Amino acid sequence: MNYHFETLAIRNQSERTQFSEHSSPLYLTSSFVFEDSEEMRASFAEEKERNLYSRFSNPNTTEFVNKIVAMEGAESGYAFATGMSAIFSTFGALLNAGDHIISCRSVFGSTHSLFTKYLPKWNINTNYFNINEIDQIESLIQPNTKILYAESPTNPAIDILDLELLNSIAQKHKLLLIIDNCFATPYLQNPIKFGADIVIHSATKLIDGQGRVLGGVVVGKEELIREIYLFSRNTGPAMSPFNAWVLSKSLETLAVRVEKHCENALKIAEFLENHSKVNYVKYPFLKSHPQYEIAKKQMKLGGNIVAFQINGGIEKGKQFLDNIKLCSLSANLGDTRTIITHPASTTHSKLSNDERLETGISDGLVRISVGLEYVDDIIDDIKQALK
């Protein structure tokens, strides 16, 4: 099957039932029925591939997972209730007590909590590397290091990590390379092409794209996904069939939506770069981005997240947010609605000042998740709020 991304996103459907439906129906059922005891035995023994129970699989979650597997060029996958349950289950399945992780410092807030608060309960510790110290990763490797973990682009610093370089380090030291590909979506970047073993998405963001449902998905090498599947099948973080149905429909429009998100984001980034009250703008496809060349190498477009710093620090940052009229102040991202946040006073307020600065979050940093409204309307809103 050599179909392109857009075609896979639309035509990769579950089998039709006797009703000849054109669009996949919703299978709200917790379990599935067997013809006889032999079929039931063979199914539980995994001699026969079929649905047993929706914690294990369901036609809607299978359709959703199959699409992401095809889009990412992976071998296999499993869908989760949220992005965080996807991340936690990956660690739960692949790590043993005493193992060690190396991660980029700028990671999603709850991932940071996993690394610093929860995984240490099982004596699993994490060392961070800074974006400008990527050549020092090797010095952090210990005999028990098992995973090299990164986001790219990172949340919220919008740093870009060189996936090819990370892969060469992981290969050399036999580490599993795990990439949280949430900000890029499978449309903009496929880490598996650069050697990643596992790719994780929060489907809550651009994959849903309309701020409706939560979801997560992990795809990658067959033998690793098998472990993650068995762990999840027994611990129960499965995606709901309803959410899978919504998300699978969302994937049908992912390519056109993300194209437009990126077009709007680039225009907004260019507008901000020329504004006198803005110190700096960070957007992967602006030439001024420190890792612009790497972004161009591994991403199709720059994504929908723009970060910028307002002159005057924390008070000016909050004042700017208070003057916004059209855009939303909200914790989500990747919605059709443009969302503006101030990480220092919200998502990353639990970090110390030093930790925040090391993560690239200054007091005046504002993050915009650019939506699909008409771009001039978004720019006008930002313009009047900056005034």
Ligand SMILES: *Cc1c(COP(=O)(O)O)cnc(C)c1O
């Ligand atoms: C939102 C997010 C997550 C967590 O996803 P949920 O669906 O909210 O659990 C993980 N990683 C990144 C980069 C995110 O933006």
